Amino acid sequence: MTQQSRNSATTGRPFTGWHMAIILVSFFAIVIAVNMLMASLASSTFGGVVVENSYVASQQFNGWLKQASAQQALGWKGGMARDGDGRATVSLVDSAGKAIAAARVTAVAEHPLGQRPTTAIVLHETQPGLYAAPLEAGRWRLRVTVEADGKVWRTVGEVL
Known part of the structure; x- marks a missing residue:
């Protein structure tokens, strides 16, 4: 066969x-x-561009590393949430756990998927170490900048 x-x-x-x-x-x-x-x-x-010009960003990278090291050395911590009135709140403490009072706190609120316009907000101190500002309902990513005692500290977090 x-x-x-x-x-x-x-x-x-x-x-x-x-x-x-x-x-x-x-x-x-x-x-x-x-x-x-x-x-x-x-x-x-995908919501958009990560950096406008990657060559320029690469030239600034070492500076960003120095800034990040300086910020980490401060030991500051921040928590983000919404209060009962629907405002975005940021609580700030230093490395010893003491509230950071009398700081200038600003933020840029971005929608995670880029479907709403970016909004710049200024947060005002409601009690020592607690800062709040009105923010439209929804999920937002906050890029917070804190200026206190001649130092600058930045953080990013989400508010639901």
Whole structure:
């Protein structure tokens, strides 16, 4: 019995080049379809540009590292939330756990998906170490800048 007659006897039809072509085309069609789906999902959820000019950002990188080291050495901590009136609040303490009072606190509120306009806000001290400002309802990412005692400290957090 020959090889072809054995294959025909067990399956009824021989495996041909057309069968292999259909398998290959089907495989690559599925891979391409999944890639297209993933690419469209990724591009529809990306909110914007990370940096305007990557070359300029690379030239400033070492300066940013020095600023980050100086900020970390301060040991300041900040917590973000909403109060009962719906205002965004930032609580600030120094490395000893003491409230940071009489600071100038500003923030830029960004919608995480970039669907609402960016808003600059100034937070006012409501009690020592606690700063608040009105902010539209929803989820926001706050880029907070604190200026106190001749020092500058920055942090980023979310307010729901």
